[in-house]
Amino acid sequence: MNKEHVLKNVDIVVSKGNAEGDITYANPIFVKLSGYSMGELLDKPHSILRHPDMPKLIFKFLWDNLKAGNDVIAFVKNLSKDNSFYWVLAHVRVAKNPDGSFRNYVSTRRMVTGGARAVIEPLYAKMLEAEKEEGMSGSLKVLEAFLSGNGASLATFNETMKKLNS
């Protein structure tokens, strides 16, 4: 099994991206966890960290919301250069210039609690399975069933994820 990096509760892992999602800034702990050098990260797509255990639907949900100007709070399993991995709860926002124009995307990531992991890992595994069999619509059904079982919906996705991690 590949090695896991576990964040401390004071760790805040930050990166910024341009309109395409390419990395324009990374803080020291982002660089350290990724296993890449700053030079290897800058101007690369954030998908350099994409882990195969992540359902595609989570990233579709992320980008659909960012394009609409909305923040997203989501659990993400990231892949490091040496195939190790780390879990984060990411809060991705759209930052604007003073004139209201797009500035960049900013992601601040924090540690994931054991309780949240116990819920999210099987959920993502189920979504991934559904994606293999039925594509995104199957994955969406799994996610919506999970949310409604928790008295939530896609509209309250962010609050639900945040609450799971508390």
Ligand SMILES: Cc1cc2nc3c(=O)[nH]c(=O)nc-3n(C[C@H](O)[C@H](O)[C@H](O)COP(=O)(O)O)c2cc1C
């Ligand atoms: C600011 C920002 C931060 C992101 N951070 C991550 C991340 O930590 N890990 C990740 O896999 N994708 C992250 N993404 C999403 C990627 O852009 C991409 O959608 C995702 O890796 C899936 O790759 P794919 O769209 O090529 O399938 C981030 C996007 C933005 C805009």
